[in-house]
Amino acid sequence: VRLAAQALAREVADRAPGLASAQWWKEERGESVFVDFNQNAKDRTVASAYSVRALPDARVSTPLAWDELRVRRPEEFTVPTVRARFAEIGDPHAGIDDAAGSLEGLLALAERLGPAERAPRGADGAGRRVSTMPLIEIARAATKDEALAGLDAWKARHPTVVEKLSPADVLVDGMRGSSSLWYRIRVNLQHVPEGERPAQGPLEVDYDPWRPGR
Structure with a gap:
């Protein structure tokens, strides 16, 4: 799953240079948005849909319809507003488990892309990554x-x-x-x-x- 997610991140970054990045290290991303493929790994703490964020306004991770993406803002979705939204329109993610996709296309893409570039390691034997940035x-x-x-x-x-x-x-x-x-x-x-x-x-x-x- 992680390999598939990484392939997706790399493809998005290739298609939208300057807007999206697949660089894990913050200093190498510039102003680009990081497509975080590394959340697909052991011991990650990814929040699921409808999780409450640790912010003063109690924002909620909220599923959206495609036509909402360009017009809605994160601060609109809080515990009170999401309760009202759910009562009015239900869950936009309803049925998602009944429409399972396949990773085959992404795994084939990963094979075509080849191994992702890795940062060099220090020569002190500790295995620490060496940044390419000053x-x-x-x-x-x-x-x-x-x-x-x-x-x-x-x-x-x-x-x-x-x-x-x-x-x-x-x-x-x-x-x-x-x-x-x-x-x-x-x-x-x-x-x-x-x-x-x-x-x-x-x-x-x-x-x-x-x-x-x-």
């Missing part, structure tokens, strides 16, 4: 606000660099620590001329999520 790390923090404050401090020191960055060059990642979520901020310097790129320096916020007692 990344520097700015902050590691226990909260997103602290991490963003570190980013603001870095930006204040590098205004000419900031002018050359696109929004997608600032990578804010929620990371899982030993017992809680922490935040990492990296900057992709791909749009900054090589001679103007600041070197990796001390982190603006240096939180250690693996320190005992965290």
